[in-house]
Amino acid sequence: MESEKDIVLIYSQRHKLWIWGGLLIFSGVSPFFSEYIFYFLRIDPIVVDLGAVFIFLFSLLGAVFSIKCPKCRLGLVWYAMSKKDVGAWLEWLLNIKKCPRCKIEGSQL
Numbered sequence: 001m002e003s004e005k006d007i008v009l010i011y012s013q014r015h016k017l018w019i020w021g022g023l024l025i026f027s028g029v030s031p032f033f034s035e036y037i038f039y040f041l042r043i044d045p046i047v048v049d050l051g052a053v054f055i056f057l058f059s060l061l062g063a064v065f066s067i068k069c070p071k072c073r074l075g076l077v078w079y080a081m082s083k084k085d086v087g088a089w090l091e092w093l094l095n096i097k098k099c100p101r102c103k104i105e106g107s108q109l
């Protein structure tokens with residue numbers, strides 16, 4: 001069980017991370033099923049692929065612009081992606097306890 005001092009900064013924004021992350025995964029796998037989508041729904045595979053690109057960009061921008069520090073409004077996803085290593089930014093984002101700009105802690109919210 002987490003103590004109050006260990007509350008991650010984005011605790012109250014986890015649902016946004018699930019929504020945007022789910023859309024990113026959906027956009028990543030849907031081109032693999034474009035032939036099935038064409039077979040069942042008669043949607044052209046190129047439309048499915050272009051839709052996947054659109055959903056990918058939309059969900060990436062949604063995550064960048066909606067997950068922010070509650071106090072100083074620093075975009076935490078963009079900060080993590082631009083300042084942390086490629087393989088480490090998501091883990092950093094999921095475990096961040098203190099805002100890198102204003103230093104507010106998750107337990108103070």
Ligand SMILES: [Zn+2]
Pocket residue numbers: 069070071072073074099100101102103104
């Ligand atoms: Zn902040």
